[in-house]
Amino acid sequence: KQEVTQIPAALSVPEGENLVLNCSFTDSAIYNLQWFRQDPGKGLTSLLLIQSSQREQTSGRLNASLDKSSGRSTLYIAASQPGDSATYLCAAPPTSGTYKYIFGTGTRLKVLA
Amino acid sequence: DAGVIQSPRHEVTEMGQEVTLRCKPISGHDYLFWYRQTMMRGLELLIYFNNNVPIDDSGMPEDRFSAKMPNASFSTLKIQPSEPRDSAVYFCASSLGRGFVYFGEGSWLTVV
Numbered sequence: 001k002q003e004v005t006q007i008p009a010a011l012s013v014p015e016g017e018n019l020v021l022n023c024s025f026t027d028s029a030i031y032n033l034q035w036f037r038q039d040p041g042k043g044l045t046s047l048l049l050i051q052s053s054q055r056e057q058t059s060g061r062l063n064a065s066l067d068k069s070s071g072r073s074t075l076y077i078a079a080s081q082p083g084d085s086a087t088y089l090c091a092a093p094p095t096s097g098t099y100k101y102i103f104g105t106g107t108r109l110k111v112l113a
Numbered sequence: 114d115a116g117v118i119q120s121p122r123h124e125v126t127e128m129g130q131e132v133t134l135r136c137k138p139i140s141g142h143d144y145l146f147w148y149r150q151t152m153m154r155g156l157e158l159l160i161y162f163n164n165n166v167p168i169d170d171s172g173m174p175e176d177r178f179s180a181k182m183p184n185a186s187f188s189t190l191k192i193q194p195s196e197p198r199d200s201a202v203y204f205c206a207s208s209l210g211r212g213f214v215y216f217g218e219g220s221w222l223t224v225v
Contacts, residue, residue, distance in 0.1 A: 031211050043117075043204055043216035089156070093211075098169040101146065101214060103156040 002027045002094045006104035013080055014112050021075040021107045023090035028068045031099065033092040035064050035075050038106070044089065048075070052095075080111045117217035119205050125223045131193040134220045136205030137186055146214070147180055147190050148204040156204075162188065195224045 003026045013019055023033070032051050036044040048057045048064040050073070056065040063076040073090055089106040093099050118137040126132055138145050147159040160170040162182045170180070177196070182188040192199055200223050206216040 034214060036214075036216075043218045044206075044214075046213045046215065049213050091214075098161075099144070099163070099211065100158055100161070100169060102158070105155045 002030075002092065002100070002102040004090060004092060004102050004104035006088075006090060006107050008107060009105065010108040010110075012110045012112065015080060015082060017080050017111075018076070018078050019080055019109075021077070021088050021109070023073040023075070023092075023104055025071050025073075025090075025092045025102075027092075027094040027096065028071045029095045030068065030092040031095055033064075033066055033073050033090060034101070035062075035073075036089045036091065038087045038089060047088075077109075080109075082111050082113045085110050117205055117207055117215050119203075119217035119220050121220055122218065123221045123223075125225065126195055128196055128224055129194045130224075131191065132195045132199075132222060132224075134190040134192075134203050134205075134222070136188045136190070136217060138188070138205070138207030139209075139215055140186065142207035142209050142215075143185075144208045144210070144214075145182060145188050146204075146206040146208075147188070148206065148216075150202045150204060150219070151200075159190070159203075192222075195222075197224045200224050 005024045034049045035047045050066040061078040087106040087108045091101040091103045120135045146161040159172045160180045165182045180190045202219045208214045
């Protein structure tokens, strides 16, 4: 059964800092991995999707990497801004069984102005 | 496109009442997911459909929960009878194949 863990659970950084969020998954045979952002009281917004054959994806100040062999993904945020404050979640559906997106518990990020 | 549309956005109901949550996925998407989010358990997948067919409902808590997808543009999640422990945010999401997953804004359910 796929289990997804995110560390740290919460993070507070000053504006402008580069930061890394971590995501670990137990079943390395995955279709893909997605990173999402959730603002308070809102739904989730997909940020990046990495296919199983890819090593990384970039979108603006965001870069996500995937290492299936170690069961890890990282989300790198460059030059953080207060508007980046949100909860970040990762999800990875394993190739075994049905196509179920299993979510981590998230990292709550606060960027201080 | 308007994105995934859910209704109602907020619902307060009394224990024992029937609750119906509705979802309109993004046009053309062939996967539809229902999730429940609580502080204690995080995001839990309840059920998902592929081409309107339920594929995995192993996350549905019990027989009080049921979901249907009568056509490609509409799905419902029904709770009957509702209980206070069902209070949560229920999200509907859709995707085209195994691509980006798009979430609705959620239905905030409170059972008193």
